[in-house]
Amino acid sequence: MNVPKTSAVIGSGTMGPGIAALLARYGSTVRLNDISEEALQRAETACTTASSVLNQLEIPTVPGGSVSYELDLATALTGADLVIEAVPEKLELKKSVLAQIEAAVGAEVIIATNTSGIPISDMAGAMSHPERFIGMHWSNPPHLIPMIEVIRGEQTTAEVEDALVGIVKAFGYEAVIEKEVPGFIENRVLYAIMRECLSLVEQGVATQEDLDTCVKWGIGYKLAVIGPMRLLDMAGLDIYESVSSYLNPDLSNESGISPLVTDLTKQNKLGMKTEDGIYPYGEGDVAAKRADILRGLVTVRKALSEITPV
Ligand SMILES: NC(=O)C1=CN([C@@H]2O[C@H](COP(=O)(O)OP(=O)(O)OC[C@H]3O[C@@H](n4cnc5c(N)ncnc54)[C@H](O)[C@@H]3O)[C@@H](O)[C@H]2O)C=CC1
Numbered sequence: 336m337n338v339p340k341t342s343a344v345i346g347s348g349t350m351g352p353g354i355a356a357l358l359a360r361y362g363s364t365v366r367l368n369d370i371s372e373e374a375l376q377r378a379e380t381a382c383t384t385a386s387s388v389l390n391q392l393e394i395p396t397v398p399g400g401s402v403s404y405e406l407d408l409a410t411a412l413t414g415a416d417l418v419i420e421a422v423p424e425k426l427e428l429k430k431s432v433l434a435q436i437e438a439a440v441g442a443e444v445i446i447a448t449n450t451s452g453i454p455i456s457d458m459a460g461a462m463s464h465p466e467r468f469i470g471m472h473w474s475n476p477p478h479l480i481p482m483i484e485v486i487r488g489e490q491t492t493a494e495v496e497d498a499l500v501g502i503v504k505a506f507g508y509e510a511v512i513e514k515e516v517p518g519f520i521e522n523r524v525l526y527a528i529m530r531e532c533l534s535l536v537e538q539g540v541a542t543q544e545d546l547d548t549c550v551k552w553g554i555g556y557k558l559a560v561i562g563p564m565r566l567l568d569m570a571g572l573d574i575y576e577s578v579s580s581y582l583n584p585d586l587s588n589e590s591g592i593s594p595l596v597t598d599l600t601k602q603n604k605l606g607m608k609t610e611d612g613i614y615p616y617g618e619g620d621v622a623a624k625r626a627d628i629l630r631g632l633v634t635v636r637k638a639l640s641e642i643t644p645v
């Protein structure tokens with residue numbers, strides 16, 4: 336399957352608009368749905384921003400694409416060949432939304448979930464056609480990060496996986512096909528890094544600014560060019576063996592959630608979306624920071640696309 340002629344994206348928060356903008360750029364008629372009118376209003380601006388980022392990346396426009404904003408789920412689903420669920424990361428909510436989607440579309444329609452890592456089979460339990468249900472985990476911002484994890488549940492067919500991989504490749508994105516594990520690959524690795532960072536800040540080993548500087552250059556810059564498995568070869572496996580013999584036992588193995596995070600979420604300090612979080616944001620700071628981040632990601636993506644992947 337190439338990019339679907341008609342698609343529906345359910346949930347229009349951080350992820351939905353960028354996903355919709357990319358599908359539209361590749362010629363799909365996209366219906367973006369949310370239960371919140373305010374979210375749909377914000378989504379119009381977010382889709383315009385995403386579209387201008389795609390212009391900066393010089394992604395050609397396939398004619399015929401569009402995004403419409405729909406409060407009504409049934410309208411959003413009409414004629415869709417692909418449905419992407421992007422509602423909050425709550426299993427019961429996702430199950431209920433999936434049941435509503437299934438009630439409105441034919442059994443041949445592919446239903447994908449953008450869950451960050453809930454096992455696909457856990458979500459598919461109550462579905463009447465789990466064979467067409469699949470994980471499609473985009474990375475944030477979805478119109479910029481050219482990689483999508485594709486995860487089959489126990490009952491997903493190989494044909495559905497092939498079709499989804501075809502769509503991902505049609506965007507010029509890399510598809511990483513995985514077995515089902517909580518968090519998939521990306522978030523298992525990302526959350527291992529974040530757990531250690533939060534633990535170091537909580538212990539007072541370094542400030543959040545120092546953490547960001549160290550990880551950006553010492554890890555992010557390097558890992559953007561050399562994958563971790565190749566980096567092991569570059570560093571020397573004997574060095575890894577020596578360092579990990581004393582270091583691994585000292586790393587955080589905290590199985591709960593960092594109190595630094597839970598103290599903030601209790602106060603509804605959720606980060607950029609509430610203009611307060613790990614960092615404080617003054618008037619205009621969030622917009623300026625988001626613009627800086629987008630500019631940086633566009634520059635680095637252009638540079639990375641010109642070098643041989645390692
Ligand atoms: N934020 C991130 O960096 C990433 C998030 N994800 C995953 O994508 C999914 C969505 O995440 P975000 O966009 O960050 O969440 P979000 O909280 O920013 O947005 C979710 C949207 O869904 C809407 N919604 C709630 N119930 C709904 C319903 N019944 N029908 C339609 N819309 C409904 C909300 O009003 C909200 O606008 C989650 O599963 C998340 O784990 C995946 C990759 C990255």
Ligand SMILES: Cc1ncc(C=O)c(C(=O)O)c1O
Nearest residue numbers: 450451452473474475476522
């Ligand atoms: C903190 C965090 N959690 C989940 C995801 C993706 O599922 C991301 C991301 O894509 O950046 C993230 O930053």
